[in-house]
Amino acid sequence: MKAVSVATIKKELQHLPSEELTELCLRLSKFKKENKELLTYLLFESHDETGYIETVKQEVDEQFELININSYFYIKKSVRKILRSIKKFARYSLKKETEVELLLYFCQKLIHFKPSIKHNVTLTNIYERQILLIKKIVSTLHEDLQYDYKQMLDELND
Template structure:
């Protein structure tokens, strides 16, 4: 089955009634967990970015607390999973400011892991890629936010060790 283009879907959705659109959204939500999470964000959390950021940070705290630090293999595996989830939450918002904020938080939590991530090449590279992405995204923000986030970066000591 070939998927329709976004413009074709948009055209078709314009012809549907309100009730039909509701049914389509509910069916999408039942189909995949990510669809349900996105709809939850759009309906309940998109109005208050601060609350959303705090809830994602709380989720990250829980995930970081559960990292098995017995060896670098488990640390690496868990960090990739946490980063994947973080990127998913960022994708829901489509906001560069929220992306920068959550990635800064992710990297600062990564720095606190013992044994140090900077003693493992793969983990250090994962960290450095995120710091580079943060710096790149900061440049896309308005000047006042650029200054704020650059200051936060320096205060958190997130640099390319």
């Protein structure tokens, strides 16, 4: 079966009554964990973005504590997994400020991680790519926010 475009789905959804929409959402949430997470964000957490950011930061803290530090191989795998989850949570929000906040937090955790990431080229590259991404996103934000985030970036680089 071939999936139809988002525009076609949108047109079809506009013609459905609210009870059918509710049923479709519930059915969709049963298939993938990401669908359920997105619905959870939209229904319960989208009104409080700072609370959402704090919740994600707590999850990141927990994931960093679980990293197996016996080998850089395991550290790299875990760091990539954490970064994937951060990007997923940022995608739910669709707000650039949230994405910047989460990526800055990730970089802070990574730079202060023991053993140091400076002894591994791959981990250093991951860090530097995220810094570049943060700079790119920050350049699209309002001037006041740009100033604040650039200060945070400067603190990270010190």
